[in-house]
Amino acid sequence: MTVLASALIALGALIALGGASHLLLHVFQQEHYEARRLYLWIGQATAIRLALPEAGLVFVAAVATSLAGASNDAFGIVLAVALVAMTARAARVVWTREQIKPLVFTPRARRLFGLQLTVAALVLAIVVAVGGDQEWAPAVTGAVGALLLVVAPWLLGDVVNRMLRPVQQADNRRFVRRAEQRLRDVxxxxxxxxxxxxxxxxxxxxxxxxxxxxxxxxxxxxxxxxxxxxxxxxxxxxxxxxxxxxxxxxxxxxxxxxxxxxxxxxxxxxxxxxxxxxxxxxxxxxxxxxxxxxxxxxxxxxxxxxxxxxxxxxxxxxxxxxxxxxxxxxxxxxxxxxxxxxxxxxxxxxxxxxxxxxxxxxxxxxxxxxxxxxxxxxxxxxxxxxxxxxxxxxxxxxGRVAPPDHRLSPIVNRAAGVVVIDDSYNANPEGAAAALGVLRDHPATRRLLVTPGMVELGEREREENRRLGELAAGVADVAVLIGPRGADVRDGMLAAGASADQLHHFPDGPSAHAKVAELTRAGDVVLFENDLPDVYA
Missing domain, CATH: 3.40.1190.10 (Mur-like, catalytic domain)
Structure with a gap:
């Protein structure tokens, strides 16, 4: 029965890893499979916060299963089954989350995901086999599963990605040769x-x-x-x-x-x-x-x-x-x-x-x-x-050119009397300032700005977002700001004399967008400036 409990704990760890890996692979894909960018995101965002609770759950449940199994095998198995159910539910939440730019399971993504789970499964299988019927085996299995969750980003970015590099390079060379021939033909x-x-x-x-x-x-x-x-x-x-x-x-x-x-x-x-x-x-x-x-x-x-x-x-x-x-x-x-x-x-x-x-x-x-x-x-x-x-x-x-999607694209809701200016693709200081100019010049009863601020500006990021806020203070009647960079925009608006009553700050996009729906009324023009920081949401 101890072997069964260990196997169930290993299964729970693999399911939890599958959930965490979906989010990590999503980031990895958006960052062009650059491990350095993945690790930078982890330092700033929520990947570790996703994995650590699941790792803790696996370990605590494993210890509880081990202790319960020492006196009652059946109760230990029940606890292990409960662990599998809880991790499956948590993984499902991650897989079905709303995604602005969804993860695409390309052949490369499938290989990375599959090999990561295979490596983890082999490690856990060895632990289960070595532990056998020993009373400590479920706890050790849980500890190893928890460790695999914590190191999941590095397992994906360094170990698995390096293992698959020759396969990817061969694929790339084949596709490039085909493209070069197509160019020569056309x-x-x-x-x-x-x-x-x-x-x-x-x-x-x-x-x-x-x-x-x-x-x-x-x-x-x-x-x-x-x-x-x-x-x-x-x-x-x-x-x-x-x-x-x-x-x-x-x-x-x-x-x-x-x-x-x-x-x-x-x-x-x-x-x-x-x-x-x-x-x-x-x-x-x-x-x-x-x-x-x-x-x-x-x-x-x-x-x-x-x-x-x-x-x-x-x-x-x-x-x-x-x-x-x-x-x-x-x-x-x-x-x-x-x-x-x-x-x-x-x-x-x-x-x-x-x-x-x-x-x-x-x-x-x-x-x-x-x-x-x-x-x-x-x-x-x-x-x-x-x-x-x-x-x-x-x-x-x-004169025939239509605006590309999400780049100052006007969306007119005539029934509601609201105009949305969608400039939600990857803002930069010059483009954001220009978008504020469009908002300023557009006829409106009220002008609303919705933004999470700008990213990838290095050491100038906070300064540029505050400057964006200073510009926005002279244009926007209401601002809905999102996340830590949005807080920098808020600080800039306050410094430029904006009233705190006209500023609304939210931790994420969905809650901010709900507020926008509540606030808007006929005659409003709403500028959505940059949505990139929520691209992995």
């Missing part, structure tokens, strides 16, 4: 787009313009890592596509070069260099070096497009671009080849005059909200002009 005009922010919106704008030359294919959603781009090529690039517009994300020096070595862009667009993902890069100098890898890759007969009004992007253009360079600016600038004049919001559109250095002009009536989107539209216009398209045709194409 031979599209490849446009690479990188930058600290504005990449996805600029991608949509460039695609609309290049559709004038024939079907253009953009990398879907946020497929901006090497494997994401490889997948986009293998699953979506067709012989009919004349252009391939590639969003290039970067978290470290070398990421953009790796993508360029894969797709060989002939046109490059650098949208901006700023503090987004500063936590990963460490400094703006490193960010500049990393983003400038796109300029390095453009051939002499190619085209490089970037901002004229930023010293870092201008330096990249002047020192690292071998091909033709076109520079844009949101307003007239001595270095700019094209710029915008008379920018205004009207009838749910951003309207401006597109001006070339030659004096040619065209009106753009864009569906993208906000002056900051003018830069994204200008970047696409420069690509079109660089490919020889007529300015009037480019302007009309820009």
């Amino acid at each position: 031979r599209p005009l490849v446009v690479g787009i990188t930058g600290s922010y504005g990449k996805t919106t600029t991608k949509a704008c460039v695609t609309a313009v290049l559709d004038l030359l024939g079907p253009a294919y953009p990398t879907p959603a946020s497929f901006n890592s090497q494997l994401g781009v490889v997948r986009a090529i293998n699953e979506g690039l067709l012989p009919t596509h004349q252009s391939f517009v590639v969003e290039m994300g970067a978290y470290r020096t070398g990421d953009v070069k790796e993508l360029c070595d894969l797709v060989h862009p002939r046109v490059g667009v650098l949208t901006a260099i700023g503090p987004a993902h500063l936590e990963r890069f460490g400094s703006l100098e490193v960010t500049e070096q990393a983003k400038g890898e796109l300029a390095d890759a453009i051939p002499a007969e190619g085209l490089f497009v970037t901002r004229a009004d930023d010293e870092r992007t201008l330096r990249v253009a002047r020192t690292r671009a071998a091909g033709r360079v076109l520079l844009f600016a949101p307003a007239a600038h001595p270095e700019a080849d094209l710029w915008a004049e008379d920018v205004r919001l009207q009838d749910g559109r951003t309207i401006f005059t597109l001006v070339l250095r030659t004096g040619e002009r065209a009106e753009v009536r864009a569906r993208l909200l906000g002056e900051h989107n003018v830069a994204n539209l200008l970047a696409a216009a420069a690509v079109g002009v660089g490919q020889g398209l007529a300015l009037a045709d480019v302007a009309r194409a820009l």
Whole structure:
């Protein structure tokens, strides 16, 4: 009977580990399977808080089972069965939790999850076999199960991930070879787009313009890592596509070069260099070096497009671009080849005059909200002009661009009389300030801000969130703030003179969103600014 009790305790530990591993794997996947990022998240968030109670439950129940079994085998078995039921219930809660960006059980995720549980099961099986009918066996089994729960993040990030690395590398090489062959067969005009922010919106704008030359294919959603781009090529690039517009994300020096070595862009667009993902890069100098890898890759007969009004992007253009360079600016600038004049919001559109250095002009009536989107539209216009398209045709194409999801997307509830501005994708200081400008300029009876603050800003994170609060104090009539970074935004609003009565702070997204539903009334405009910190919720 002691062996059965030990086996049941081992089963309870495995079920608890399955629950904890679901959350850990979710984070690991979102962080591109980087162990360092997983461990950083653990230090800041709730993974250990999830595992430790379950570990304690396994150990305490094991000791109780061992003691009960010493005098009454049947009672010990009942306790062990109760342990399995309780851990199963806890694991089910984790598996069925609401997920903003759900865990996807890709082949890689399945391998990681399965091998982690297999390793744990083998360890526990050995403990059960060695313990046999000894009275201490259930307690020792519980202790080992509890230890496996506590070390689960490192078991996943270091042990299991390293064991599977050769398999993953072989898979990657096969997918990359297939993508390279597809590119050779189709031979599209490849446009690479990188930058600290504005990449996805600029991608949509460039695609609309290049559709004038024939079907253009953009990398879907946020497929901006090497494997994401490889997948986009293998699953979506067709012989009919004349252009391939590639969003290039970067978290470290070398990421953009790796993508360029894969797709060989002939046109490059650098949208901006700023503090987004500063936590990963460490400094703006490193960010500049990393983003400038796109300029390095453009051939002499190619085209490089970037901002004229930023010293870092201008330096990249002047020192690292071998091909033709076109520079844009949101307003007239001595270095700019094209710029915008008379920018205004009207009838749910951003309207401006597109001006070339030659004096040619065209009106753009864009569906993208906000002056900051003018830069994204200008970047696409420069690509079109660089490919020889007529300015009037480019302007009309820009007017057809729809806002990408969760990037200042207006949602109008006419029945309730409420307008929601959804800017919930990965805020950065410049983008958040621009979004507040849209909220400020939008007609409204009241203006509400909902935000968990900004992340991945390294040592500047608290400072930038307080600054966001200072800006918000002059715009928002009501603010619903979420989590520790939201508290920094609140502090900034209070410091700038906002009334405490207009500020509401909550620990998580669901409770904050419930408050928003309670607060809103006809005439309100609600800005949702960044939802990234809740992506694992």
